[in-house]
Amino acid sequence: MKTSTLNYRHLYYFWVAAKEGGVTRAAERLGVAVQTISMQLALLEKSIGKTLFAPQGRRLVLTEAGRVALNYADQIFLLGEQLQETLAEDDVGKSLRLTVGISDSLPKMIAYRLLEPALKLPQFVRMECYDGTFETLLADLALHKLDVVLTDRPTNAKSSLRVFSHELGDRAVWLFGTEELAEKYRDNFPACLTGAPVLLPTRNNAIRMHLDQWFEVNNIRPFIAGEFSDSALLKAFGRMGVGMFHAPIVLADEMKDQYNSIPIGEMKGVREQYYAISAEMKIRHVAVEAILEARRKIMEEVN
Numbered sequence: 001m002k003t004s005t006l007n008y009r010h011l012y013y014f015w016v017a018a019k020e021g022g023v024t025r026a027a028e029r030l031g032v033a034v035q036t037i038s039m040q041l042a043l044l045e046k047s048i049g050k051t052l053f054a055p056q057g058r059r060l061v062l063t064e065a066g067r068v069a070l071n072y073a074d075q076i077f078l079l080g081e082q083l084q085e086t087l088a089e090d091d092v093g094k095s096l097r098l099t100v101g102i103s104d105s106l107p108k109m110i111a112y113r114l115l116e117p118a119l120k121l122p123q124f125v126r127m128e129c130y131d132g133t134f135e136t137l138l139a140d141l142a143l144h145k146l147d148v149v150l151t152d153r154p155t156n157a158k159s160s161l162r163v164f165s166h167e168l169g170d171r172a173v174w175l176f177g178t179e180e181l182a183e184k185y186r187d188n189f190p191a192c193l194t195g196a197p198v199l200l201p202t203r204n205n206a207i208r209m210h211l212d213q214w215f216e217v218n219n220i221r222p223f224i225a226g227e228f229s230d231s232a233l234l235k236a237f238g239r240m241g242v243g244m245f246h247a248p249i250v251l252a253d254e255m256k257d258q259y260n261s262i263p264i265g266e267m268k269g270v271r272e273q274y275y276a277i278s279a280e281m282k283i284r285h286v287a288v289e290a291i292l293e294a295r296r297k298i299m300e301e302v303n
Helices: 008-020 022-028 034-048 064-088 109-117 134-142 179-185 208-217 232-240 249-259 286-302
Strands: 053-056 059-062 094-105 124-131 148-151 165-177 198-203 223-228 245-248 262-278
Touching: 008 022, 008 034, 008 148, 008 165, 022 034, 059 245, 094 109, 094 134, 109 124, 109 148, 109 223, 109 286, 124 134, 124 165, 134 148, 134 232, 134 262, 165 179, 165 223, 165 249, 165 286, 179 262, 198 232, 198 245, 208 262, 208 286, 223 232, 232 249, 245 262, 249 262, 262 286
Parallel strands: 094 124, 094 148, 198 223
Antiparallel strands: 053 059, 148 262, 165 245, 165 262
């Protein structure tokens, strides 16, 4: 079935009328006659085959179709405003803008290290970083709100979203804790951990299964002092001595400086994995390609 091309001027008049709460106020804002607004709305409704406003007493209210249309119009015209603002900036053309989604389960210092190659490009890279849940970030990526997502797990092959995973390597995981906890549990590690307080990521976190398996294989039944969906919050509790927590050994210095925690013992066989997820199988963003290329070189050196 062939559909008519959407007239964005008609849609814009609808958007203003919906935002202003009526045709009269929309006409005043736009500096046109009320009849002009009414005619544009009628043409829009005719082209889409839906009624967008319905009379309620002496005023107009949005129909269900009108609410749906307003939601899309919000995205269209707010993006248009952002486009104008961005192009008006002095540094456009002189720098690269990189919009990154960072999974809340990914250690923030790891995220920085993964992004570091982009910061070393000849041109200035202006980053916009957003953290959130894995699912939320993937949805934003699919809508092209993000250039790339950094996370600790690949996408599900059965996912309906058209996104692609790029492996960025992995790191050995150790158990960290305050000096008091380290002094108490370092000897006879890991057998001494039965009954010891540990802080774990929630079960929807990619590494949780590997941590549980490690405890089971080593016949350890720790006391789970807390479960957290956010890695930074987990470590903040670890800093206060509530329990021991896992972290990549490459971040040992940061764990000591930021979280007052030191390595207690290696969780042999447990490795934290990292991925970049893009909306295209072939990366087209210069900064993202720099990140992937740097990780490829490191992986080749390791292997």
